Amino acid sequence: xxxxxxxxxxxxxxxxxxxxxRVAAVSGANLAIRQNEFFTLLGPSGCGKTTLLRLIAGFEFxxxxxxxxxxxxxxxxxxxxxxxxxxFQSYALFPHMTVADNIGFGLKxxxxxxxxxxxxxxxxxxxxxxxxxxxxxTSQLSGGQxxxxxxxxxxxxxxxxxxxxxxxxxxxxxxxxxMQIELKRLQxxxxxxxxxxxxxxxxxxxxxxxxxxxxxGNILQVGGPRDIYDTPANRFVADFIGETNFLxxxxxxxxxxxxxxxxxxGTKLSAPSPESAKSGDEITVMVRxxxxxxxxxxxxxxxxxxxxxxxxxxxxxxxYFNIKLADGEAFTIRQQNRPGEQDTHNVGDTIGITxxxxxxxxxxx
Amino acid sequence: MTPQQQIIDDEAKRDIxxxxxxxxxxxxxxxxxxxxxxxxxxxxxxxTAGPYGDVIWKGSTDGWVSVLLQxxxxxxxxxFADAHLSIFLRSLRLSVLTTILALVLGxxxxxxxxTRPQRTRELWVxxxxxxxxxxxxxxxxxxxxxxRNQGLVNTLLIQLGVISSPIQMLFTDxxxxxxxxxxxxPLMVLPLYASxxxxxxxxxxxxxxxYATPFQVLRKIIIPLVKPGMIAxxxxxxxxxxxxxxxxxxxxxxxxxxxxxxxxxxxGQGRNWPLGSAISITLMLIVMVALLFYVRNAGSGERSHG
Numbered sequence: 001x002x003x004x005x006x007x008x009x010x011x012x013x014x015x016x017x018x019x020x021x022r023v024a025a026v027s028g029a030n031l032a033i034r035q036n037e038f039f040t041l042l043g044p045s046g047c048g049k050t051t052l053l054r055l056i057a058g059f060e061f062x063x064x065x066x067x068x069x070x071x072x073x074x075x076x077x078x079x080x081x082x083x084x085x086x087x088f089q090s091y092a093l094f095p096h097m098t099v100a101d102n103i104g105f106g107l108k109x110x111x112x113x114x115x116x117x118x119x120x121x122x123x124x125x126x127x128x129x130x131x132x133x134x135x136x137x138t139s140q141l142s143g144g145q146x147x148x149x150x151x152x153x154x155x156x157x158x159x160x161x162x163x164x165x166x167x168x169x170x171x172x173x174x175x176x177x178x179m180q181i182e183l184k185r186l187q188x189x190x191x192x193x194x195x196x197x198x199x200x201x202x203x204x205x206x207x208x209x210x211x212x213x214x215x216x217g218n219i220l221q222v223g224g225p226r227d228i229y230d231t232p233a234n235r236f237v238a239d240f241i242g243e244t245n246f247l248x249x250x251x252x253x254x255x256x257x258x259x260x261x262x263x264x265x266g267t268k269l270s271a272p273s274p275e276s277a278k279s280g281d282e283i284t285v286m287v288r289x290x291x292x293x294x295x296x297x298x299x300x301x302x303x304x305x306x307x308x309x310x311x312x313x314x315x316x317x318x319x320y321f322n323i324k325l326a327d328g329e330a331f332t333i334r335q336q337n338r339p340g341e342q343d344t345h346n347v348g349d350t351i352g353i354t355x356x357x358x359x360x361x362x363x364x365x
Numbered sequence: 366m367t368p369q370q371q372i373i374d375d376e377a378k379r380d381i382x383x384x385x386x387x388x389x390x391x392x393x394x395x396x397x398x399x400x401x402x403x404x405x406x407x408x409x410x411x412x413t414a415g416p417y418g419d420v421i422w423k424g425s426t427d428g429w430v431s432v433l434l435q436x437x438x439x440x441x442x443x444x445f446a447d448a449h450l451s452i453f454l455r456s457l458r459l460s461v462l463t464t465i466l467a468l469v470l471g472x473x474x475x476x477x478x479x480t481r482p483q484r485t486r487e488l489w490v491x492x493x494x495x496x497x498x499x500x501x502x503x504x505x506x507x508x509x510x511x512x513r514n515q516g517l518v519n520t521l522l523i524q525l526g527v528i529s530s531p532i533q534m535l536f537t538d539x540x541x542x543x544x545x546x547x548x549x550x551p552l553m554v555l556p557l558y559a560s561x562x563x564x565x566x567x568x569x570x571x572x573x574x575x576y577a578t579p580f581q582v583l584r585k586i587i588i589p590l591v592k593p594g595m596i597a598x599x600x601x602x603x604x605x606x607x608x609x610x611x612x613x614x615x616x617x618x619x620x621x622x623x624x625x626x627x628x629x630x631x632x633g634q635g636r637n638w639p640l641g642s643a644i645s646i647t648l649m650l651i652v653m654v655a656l657l658f659y660v661r662n663a664g665s666g667e668r669s670h671g
Binding site for chain 1: 565567568570571572573574575576577578579581585586589590
């Protein structure tokens, strides 16, 4: 055990159902969440991220494995003894209490004296900028305000770890953006370890120090936002985080860790080889849409791939070009729009695609 | 007033008249069926008792005086009617106890049902309503069969060697209480379940998350939120308990009377209709006062919670 880990999950499994209907919501998860880290569990719905969070909170108990909070195994500890607090997706504010009573609830249950509770509630209201709402009923608040109260309530007892279960999913786009910044600020100001669950990859990338990508109960990759985006561990992670073009290919040779690749159309590329790959392996080549570009004849560029333009989507900041390659596969290019530049391409045109060698990632098929 | 306004005004008047006309049948039924008999009872309570029952149309307050006082047959002095008072007190005590017991038993039952999966919940509610399919009298006699000296409980206890001779359970207040709790329990469970079903169990999780022990979650979160169901259930159990007739007369054996039996007695063997009417109205007043008190207290509790 390293002392700077807030949470350590060792071989934790959680199953639902019995016998042949038994399904693993989380299977054999291993994870270390560092102290004072903004850690995100990211994955599609049903991937087990919420179950993992509920296991940490104590609403569910694992059938296998150990759950360490600052080195102490809490796997069988009831939720009301765990020094962790949760911000629920539905906020779960107590409808029969005022804003102040909601925020003070945890401290009261811990048996803190009234004066201390009041002081802490005032401090929390200030932290989430809701001072003037202390005496309001929770039903009189907007979604964003309820969100802030839920945050203040969970932060008030100064938990060792704060768990957030998709807290921003019910907010509209603008408010969500604001709250993302707000959450990041609260995390920095309080210095509490945040474990954040989301299915929104953009949210995960913008806020997290580190991300764990999950799928069907397994943790596929843990790393910083850049690592996960630039060097995804496998096809699922590459596909789930951002947009990606996948091209089928084969390794023809490996030399000094660099693989020579051949695509079905005959195109030859070279890129860093994945571990334990060998010559003759079928692989997948990944290129992010924003890393590729349409070739311009004026600059005398040789296309790496070519195809016919199937669709052009103007997005304001960028333009998407959907291209049908010669072998029938689809390829997308995302190109930034610059002032004074007029796009001269038309649907149906035959066009060339190019990308720098550094844009290529080789994934095991 | 412009002609246009006149038209609108006429239209509104006709609309109001039509509403009254359309609701007239319902209003007549409500007036005749609900208020009518009550008025008859009220009038009878101020008349003189006839020698063979019925009433003589001569004003008298004897009925009301006899509710709590009795006239000595020899010297015409008034003294306190201990018998009536003890029946009033027994009725109140047994009704309050019935309500409390039904709440204590009904609360976990309703909570159990509300926390089952959707499909099983319907089955449990269905099972709760099964006693309603059988006549009250038959259910009460079944209770008698269980409680009597040679009944189920005593036989079992004797065979097990716990006791050597049967315990007298029948014809006691305890028997009446057991019978009333049994009969009125579904009336407590159903409204409680209705409000527990609406309870957001994520609030319970939030309570646990914020260091509340299971008991504190029950006291600070579940009870305040299902209070409307608790009030509704208590009212539904308390009112019929106070006026219960069949259960005390079968299980109390006519000795341990409750208000319902006292009223029946005045209209039957007692041949004192004005007194019966006066007791009926007194019973109604007790119920109203108790309800006002209860609802106000429970309601203010709700407000102070926020």
